[in-house]
Amino acid sequence: MLSRELAGASAKPIILSILASGESYGYAILQRIEDLSHGKLSWDDSTLYPVLHRLENEGLLSSSWRVADTGRRRKYYRLTAKGHEALETEKRQWLRVDAVLAQLWGLQPRLA
Amino acid sequence: MAFDLEKAIAAWRRPFEHNRAISSEDLEELEGSLCDRVEALVEAGMAKEAAFREAVRRLGSYDTAEVEYRKVYWGKLKRRRQLLNELSWRSSMLKNYLKIALRNLRRQKGYAFINIAGLSVGLACSFFIVLWIVDEVSYDRFHEHSDALYRVMQHARRGDQTYTSQSVPKPLADALEHDYPEVEDVILLSFQDDALLTHGDQTHREEGHYAGPAFFQSFSFPLLQGDPAGVLSSPNAIAISDRVAQKFFGEDWRANVNVLGEIITVDNHKDLRITGVFEDVPEHSTLFFDYIVPMDDFLQRNPWVESWNNSGMQIYVKLRSGSPVEELNARIADLINRNQELDKAAVFLKPLDEIHLYSDYRDGKLQGGRIDLIRIFAFVAIFLVLIASINFMNLATARSAQRAKEIGIRKATGAGRGSLIRQFLTESMLMAVLAFSLAMALVLAILPVFNTITGKNIGVLDLNPQFLIAAFGIALITALISGSYPALHLASFNPTSILRGTYRQVPGTARLRKGLVVFQFALSTLLIVGTAAVYLQIQYIMQKDLGLDRGNLVYVPHEGALQEHYAAFKQELLTMPGIVQVSASGQNPLRGSRTTDEATWEGKDPDDNIRFQVINAKFDFVETMRMELVAGRSFSEAFATDSANYVINEQTAVAMGKENPVGETLEFWDQKGQVIGVVRDFHNINLSSPIEPTIIRLDPSDTGRLWIRMKEGQTREGIASLATVYGKFNPDYPLQIEFMDKEFAEMHRSVIVMGKLANAFALVAILISCLGLFALASFATEQRTKEIGVRKVLGASVSRLVLLLSGEFTKLVMIGFVLAAPVAYFAVNGFLNNFEYHVEIHAWMFVLAAILALLIAMLTVSYQTLRAALADPVKSLRYE
Numbered sequence: 008m009l010s011r012e013l014a015g016a017s018a019k020p021i022i023l024s025i026l027a028s029g030e031s032y033g034y035a036i037l038q039r040i041e042d043l044s045h046g047k048l049s050w051d052d053s054t055l056y057p058v059l060h061r062l063e064n065e066g067l068l069s070s071s072w073r074v075a076d077t078g079r080r081r082k083y084y085r086l087t088a089k090g091h092e093a094l095e096t097e098k099r100q101w102l103r104v105d106a107v108l109a110q111l112w113g114l115q116p117r118l119a
Numbered sequence: 120m121a122f123d124l125e126k127a128i129a130a131w132r133r134p135f136e137h138n139r140a141i142s143s144e145d146l147e148e149l150e151g152s153l154c155d156r157v158e159a160l161v162e163a164g165m166a167k168e169a170a171f172r173e174a175v176r177r178l179g180s181y182d183t184a185e186v187e188y189r190k191v192y193w194g195k196l197k198r199r200r201q202l203l204n205e206l207s208w209r210s211s212m213l214k215n216y217l218k219i220a221l222r223n224l225r226r227q228k229g230y231a232f233i234n235i236a237g238l239s240v241g242l243a244c245s246f247f248i249v250l251w252i253v254d255e256v257s258y259d260r261f262h263e264h265s266d267a268l269y270r271v272m273q274h275a276r277r278g279d280q281t282y283t284s285q286s287v288p289k290p291l292a293d294a295l296e297h298d299y300p301e302v303e304d305v306i307l308l309s310f311q312d313d314a315l316l317t318h319g320d321q322t323h324r325e326e327g328h329y330a331g332p333a334f335f336q337s338f339s340f341p342l343l344q345g346d347p348a349g350v351l352s353s354p355n356a357i358a359i360s361d362r363v364a365q366k367f368f369g370e371d372w373r374a375n376v377n378v379l380g381e382i383i384t385v386d387n388h389k390d391l392r393i394t395g396v397f398e399d400v401p402e403h404s405t406l407f408f409d410y411i412v413p414m415d416d417f418l419q420r421n422p423w424v425e426s427w428n429n430s431g432m433q434i435y436v437k438l439r440s441g442s443p444v445e446e447l448n449a450r451i452a453d454l455i456n457r458n459q460e461l462d463k464a465a466v467f468l469k470p471l472d473e474i475h476l477y478s479d480y481r482d483g484k485l486q487g488g489r490i491d492l493i494r495i496f497a498f499v500a501i502f503l504v505l506i507a508s509i510n511f512m513n514l515a516t517a518r519s520a521q522r523a524k525e526i527g528i529r530k531a532t533g534a535g536r537g538s539l540i541r542q543f544l545t546e547s548m549l550m551a552v553l554a555f556s557l558a559m560a561l562v563l564a565i566l567p568v569f570n571t572i573t574g575k576n577i578g579v580l581d582l583n584p585q586f587l588i589a590a591f592g593i594a595l596i597t598a599l600i601s602g603s604y605p606a607l608h609l610a611s612f613n614p615t616s617i618l619r620g621t622y623r624q625v626p627g628t629a630r631l632r633k634g635l636v637v638f639q640f641a642l643s644t645l646l647i648v649g650t651a652a653v654y655l656q657i658q659y660i661m662q663k664d665l666g667l668d669r670g671n672l673v674y675v676p677h678e679g680a681l682q683e684h685y686a687a688f689k690q691e692l693l694t695m696p697g698i699v700q701v702s703a704s705g706q707n708p709l710r711g712s713r714t715t716d717e718a719t720w721e722g723k724d725p726d727d728n729i730r731f732q733v734i735n736a737k738f739d740f741v742e743t744m745r746m747e748l749v750a751g752r753s754f755s756e757a758f759a760t761d762s763a764n765y766v767i768n769e770q771t772a773v774a775m776g777k778e779n780p781v782g783e784t785l786e787f788w789d790q791k792g793q794v795i796g797v798v799r800d801f802h803n804i805n806l807s808s809p810i811e812p813t814i815i816r817l818d819p820s821d822t823g824r825l826w827i828r829m830k831e832g833q834t835r836e837g838i839a840s841l842a843t844v845y846g847k848f849n850p851d852y853p854l855q856i857e858f859m860d861k862e863f864a865e866m867h868r869s870v871i872v873m874g875k876l877a878n879a880f881a882l883v884a885i886l887i888s889c890l891g892l893f894a895l896a897s898f899a900t901e902q903r904t905k906e907i908g909v910r911k912v913l914g915a916s917v918s919r920l921v922l923l924l925s926g927e928f929t930k931l932v933m934i935g936f937v938l939a940a941p942v943a944y945f946a947v948n949g950f951l952n953n954f955e956y957h958v959e960i961h962a963w964m965f966v967l968a969a970i971l972a973l974l975i976a977m978l979t980v981s982y983q984t985l986r987a988a989l990a991d992p993v994k995s996l997r998y999e
Contacts, residue, residue, distance in 0.1 A: 033148060033152050034151070034156065051179030052152045052179060053183055053184030053188075056148060056152070057190065060191045082148050
């Protein structure tokens with residue numbers, strides 16, 4: 008498991024990046040994270056949704072309720088223009104850190 | 120026990136439901152997520168209960184959930200509080216600005232009052248002008264189809280002149296109706312007539328028209344009783360107005376009586392049945408009437424109208440929507456020419472809603488009309504607002520020196536430039552609001568006077584929300600613009616130099632202020648000169664020798680029994696006190712209406728096509744009018760041949776090319792006669808047109824007007840005599856006396872109104888400029904108090920000082936005058952050229968205006984300068 012700080016810091020870029028490729032709802036996002044990390048990262052629902060709400064309050068996401076064929080309502084989230092900008096900023100910062108660590112650990116830095 | 124998913128979820132939900140930080144939507148989202156996972160796990164093969172438990176585990180404990188949701192919740196609350204804080208801060212800043220603004224106003228009551236007064240007077244005047252313009256522009260727009268209604272007119276060419284007229288041949292209507300599908304309706308209308316209407320024992324003279332059957336359907340004159348389609352379709356019908364119905368049947372006729380079917384006797388000989396009652400024609404209508412009768416009767420009695428050679432009808436058309444008017448105009452232009460040989464005329468359609476404003480045609484071209492007046496006054500409105508704004512700017516920047524300390528301290532204690540600008544703008548806004556309220560109060564107070572001068576009927580109801588919003592907008596924009604310069608100027612002061620006391624006003628500001636004063640007085644000069652020109656022109660018109668004496672001259676319609684007993688009537692009237700002379704004519708010599716171009720004489724060039732005015736008259740006409748004979752004699756009963764002879768005016772002699780036309784033959788309308796006399800040219804039509812050649816002939820049959828000349832100073836006796844004799848000879852007809860000079864004044868009414876308004880506005884402009892000058896002068900002298908003290912001590916005399924102090928201002932005023940003079944000259948020239956006969960512009964007028972401007976400026980400034988010059992120098996030197 009990730010340390011709390013790392014888990015908290017990585018939540019924003021991960022969510023923004025997932026939503027960058029299209030709108031989605033909470034459960035689907037959770038599934039995606041599990042798939043991408045091969046099960047290594049698994050978030051609680053109750054920690055994901057508050058983050059989504061916070062990002063929406065900050066104006067990075069916008070949401071709308073849709074009715075699925077099953078009849079159940081689902082809340083879909085998508086990136087706003089501000090959200091796209093924020094994603095770029097996060098990307099830059101993470102890659103900067105990654106470059107330093109890669110050099111220190113003698114690994115190939117990810118191409119920016 | 121079987122596992123109940125629903126129950127399990129309900130149990131799981133409970134703690135969440137009571138949490139304030141988790142909304143019902145959030146819970147719905149969470150629950151949905153749970154169910155999604157349960158479904159997925161069940162699909163993957165897990166048992167329902169196991170799946171549920173796993174899903175709950177993966178969801179996370181309630182405690183962690185609570186913490187996370189609460190964090191978001193508090194974040195939202197914090198954000199809201201920040202917004203509210205900012206809002207309350209802003210509003211208290213605004214309150215602060217207002218408090219300081221009010222305090223400043225109270226401290227500088229004098230300046231504030233002058234500023235607000237000037238601005239509100241300027242605004243009030245421009246509001247009046249706006250009201251007036253809105254009123255003028257709204258003529259004829261009340262018709263439902265106003266944009267499809269047109270008046271048929273013609274440009275008729277006679278000789279080398281083109282006359283534009285709405286009098287057209289009746290067959291034109293038939294042609295338009297049958298051959299042009301774009302024309303939906305054609306409405307024939309006679310020229311306005313008046314008739315005697317009698318019902319029971321009441322007789323009233325009313326004005327009205329003969330009209331074609333489509334009249335009430337095409338125009339929007341709503342019927343209170345009667346059917347628009349059928350009202351004019353039967354012969355012997357008449358439609359009357361509400362006002363006339365009230366006269367005959369009482370004010371509450373609608374409740375008591377069905378007037379349809381009642382009989383009205385017209386001109387004491389014809390009985391007509393009322394088929395309709397229409398609402399009184401509104402004020403803003405070019406057409407005005409109190410009765411309408413069917414056109415057929417007129418057509419039957421006047422078969423001459425059916426000829427293409429004769430004009431004498433009005434025709435209005437209603438076009439189908441979407442018809443291109445220009446194209447139609449091109450196709451109908453030669454309709455008259457195609458159908459007869461004599462005249463050359465171009466037919467065209469004039470939109471109904473353009474008639475009131477655009478009716479001035481010269482030589483076949485549209486020159487403008489009332490719209491010119493509107494444009495002039497719109498300019499005046501803008502001028503006045505400009506002058507008031509300049510005042511505002513000047514005073515605000517002039518006071519800046521006194522506020523320098525305040526500004527310095529505020530800046531030093533941290534006020535940003537933005538906050539200072541906002542402060543000063545708030546002060547401007549406050550004054551604008553006050554000025555606006557004052558202006559509206561002024562408008563309401565003076566509205567009745569305004570109505571009297573302009574002859575309008577603008578009511579309080581006309582100050583509708585749109586007007587108020589527009590007016591407030593004007594005030595606000597004026598304040599913003601006038602306030603922005605001083606605001607920026609004041610906000611840019613350097614605090615250190617202010618507090619150190621070394622602050623000097625940037626020379627640029629003084630220059631700008633001077634420039635503004637110059638501009639202000641230039642505008643005022645323009646208005647003064649303009650007013651003077653209008654006033655002089657009016658005097659000129661009113662006093663111009665018309666060639667006949669219009670004073671002490673009255674006329675009555677020559678009708679009824681008078682026509683048969685004219686000779687006896689005249690004889691008896693001449694014996695009565697106060698009467699000098701009696702005669703009759705077919706037309707008002709000042710107006711003219713009968714014309715001919717068929718006149719021939721010996722030696723006439725056959726190609727000449729000259730139009731002559733013709734006046735049909737009885738004996739003693741020339742004497743009653745007091746026209747001046749310059750050759751020959753006038754008609755006399757001693758000569759039997761005079762019934763075929765003519766008296767001409769000088770212009771006719773010129774047209775005939777004869778220096779001594781007396782004795783020459785003259786022939787037209789199948790009557791060959793001799794010229795027996797020549798009168799001095801008298802003005803006919805009105806002073807806007809040149810005098811036309813006129814021929815007077817005896818025609819006892821066509822004499823619709825009886826003229827009576829009263830003895831000078833005995834008008835009352837004269838009228839009494841007239842009433843007595845008239846009542847004796849013509850009892851069936853009410854006596855209706857018109858005064859010739861009143862009619863003349865009516866004709867020139869619009870110029871007179873314009874003159875009065877111009878006077879008023881020029882005064883206002885001067886007043887505002889003087890207010891500004893006064894305030895500036897007081898400020899300037901205050902600034903120079905120390906200097907004046909020093910000069911006095913060194914021995915300067917009071918007069919020296921006064922000259923010194925006021926010299927600056929008079930120089931500015933003179934510069935303003937010099938700048939305005941050429942503009943004024945051109946403007947006045949343009950205005951006067953509208954009149955064929957007008958005052959000449961002399962240089963002394965401008966000199967007078969300059970002296971006037973100078974005097975006013977000196978007077979305004981003198982109070983301050985004198986006071987300063989007389990002040991005790993000891994006190995002045997101690998002045999801080």
